[in-house]
Amino acid sequence: MKIQFTFDESAKDFVLEAFGKITDEEGYIVEQANRAQRVLTRDGEQIRKANFAGVIKGSERYIKSDLVSLIDLCDDLHKGN
């Protein structure tokens, strides 16, 4: 059965916790086990919690909430269907 997982703004920290991530003092998402290591998107961009849109399988891919990133995500979701 296909499950659609969503979260709202208020649950972002919990979702990040599920993937072993927290935010640093500048608002960037970092590894909980190594706070000097900022999480990168597939394009190599650091990502702030404010721009965090979700996670998808593909090693562990973090998605930004800007339009071009979401169009990329659409392509990946459709390729998999």
Added chain:
Amino acid sequence: MSGFFDHLKSLIHIDLSGLKSAKVSLFSGNKDGSLVKIDRSDHSVHIQLNVASSQLDDPKKRHQLLSAIHNAVLETPNQPILEDYALSVVEDITKTEQDIQNEAPQTFEYFEDKIPSADLPILRAALYIRSVHQRGLQVWQMKSDIMERYGTRGANIANLCSAGYFESQLKPMYEELATRPNFSRQLFIDNYNVIVDSAPFAVFIGRSRSVDNLVKEVEQKLQINKKYGIAQMNIHAIGAENVHKLNLLLQDTRIMQYFVSEPALTSQGAVMNVQIFF
């Protein structure tokens, strides 16, 4: 059966028989509120999980839920966890691109092998933005995303696309150049680059632009166009605030002095397009 629910039997009590789809929504509500709210219909179920619930103060239960989410997302292809807004945009992009494909399939496909490949994601996003705007929705944040990622060139492509220039100007330009014996794709790209880098025959009124700043741009482009024998230019404004600025611009004596005839105005709601002649 789903591994996700198998792992959470002690937290979520649900009969999965007959279910074809499930939506699991995480939110952080009242600490005293219940952890799980289940809304079931015949073949689907919506489960809302209050991650602030005191039931998750139990480290074992918290770990159980965290690892179930982690595993469900990372062990299943195409099963992301998405923020609500992102999901709504992804669903809308999917639907809109299908509509664009049905209604105006040519634009993206036409330019796909003609413009630089680095511009293709921008054009695709710009076509989506145009469609969102045509539905009367706000697009400034999306345009700002493009600007942030691709700079002025990205903003110009989005603006040119919004104003229909890919169909009304760039496509005819390609068709015309393609008739020349010395035609090459690079010849088109050179001309295309002039247009997308400086948008010489159009001015777009933006939220962050002052009237003085716009007067300078219009004057500058007008001088360049005159030099090349082009005697008209288009000015576009979307949104009430920008339409107001455009009206102020047209009444500015620094611009009016160049007019050889009355500007041609077309206005529809909060969208105004003006052609000036000089």
